[in-house]
Amino acid sequence: MNRHIEAEEILTRVRDKSIKLDNKLDVAEVQLVFGQLYCRMKKLNQALQCFDRALQIRQEVTPTALPAIAKVLHEIAAVYFDQQQYQMALDHLRQCLAFELKSLPKTHIDIAQSHNSIASVLWYLKDYVQASQEAQLAVEIALHSLEASDPLVIRFKQLLTSISHCLKSENEKKLDESKSMPLS
Incomplete structure (x- = not known):
């Protein structure tokens, strides 16, 4: 201290x-x-x-x-x-991304980082579909300037995998619920 x-x-x-x-x-x-x-x-x-x-x-x-x-x-x-x-974090991240998109090359790593951060917040908000899209963008952009073995790319891919698992579980749960509902 x-x-x-x-x-x-x-x-x-x-x-x-x-x-x-x-x-x-x-x-x-x-x-x-x-x-x-x-x-x-x-x-x-x-x-x-x-x-x-x-x-x-x-x-x-x-x-x-x-x-x-x-x-x-x-x-x-x-x-x-x-x-x-989380909503305040998301709002500021979206503002951040808007500024980056206006001023940086589309494949700049800062843009990938912002997409990844947005994906993280959306994951916490349980918006898995949007989180998955943002995480996928982060990985795609990062791979334009970094090797697949780069620790940052690996971290981005790990988040995408975690979100994908949540999305899959959510979809399976919805499917199970729809099967258990009586037909009218």
């Missing part, structure tokens, strides 16, 4: 210096790092405040820096996911 406190003190000094120099982009970056630190410390509300501030500054100072804005939105979504606010 002492390392977290030391990091917090260092970041505070860097942020204060950036504020004095009126370097808003540095302040936004420090806020992002503060948010990541607070996530590690499990101080999720403080993390969310830092990420929101970083997002606000980025949108104000560099509104066309869409990948940087997308990165902050992804961090915010991760906090909401950790807080089990």
